[in-house]
Amino acid sequence: MKSTDFSWNQCSCGSKLLKEYDHIDLVYPVNREKTKHNAYCNSSLGGCGRTVYGKDIEEVNKRWNEGITDEKL
Numbered sequence: 436m437k438s439t440d441f442s443w444n445q446c447s448c449g450s451k452l453l454k455e456y457d458h459i460d461l462v463y464p465v466n467r468e469k470t471k472h473n474a475y476c477n478s479s480l481g482g483c484g485r486t487v488y489g490k491d492i493e494e495v496n497k498r499w500n501e502g503i504t505d506e507k508l
């Protein structure tokens with residue numbers, strides 16, 4: 436599954452990065468084994484730096500849409 440296959444809520448900061456971009460800089464594996472992924476409201480694209488983690492894209496998507504914030508950079 437690709438990140439663009441999922442529906443992403445607007446970020447709590449009002450950013451629509453995950454709706455309007457192709458996600459290359461927004462959802463990606465954070466380790467070489469690809470057992471951990473994150474979604475990132477990319478501050479260099481005007482986002483707030485919110486980061487949400489999960490074991491795969493599906494879990495990241497679910498946690499993102501629940502409004503969870505794991506880190507804010």
Ligand SMILES: [Zn+2]
Binds near residue numbers: 449
């Ligand atoms: Zn944001």
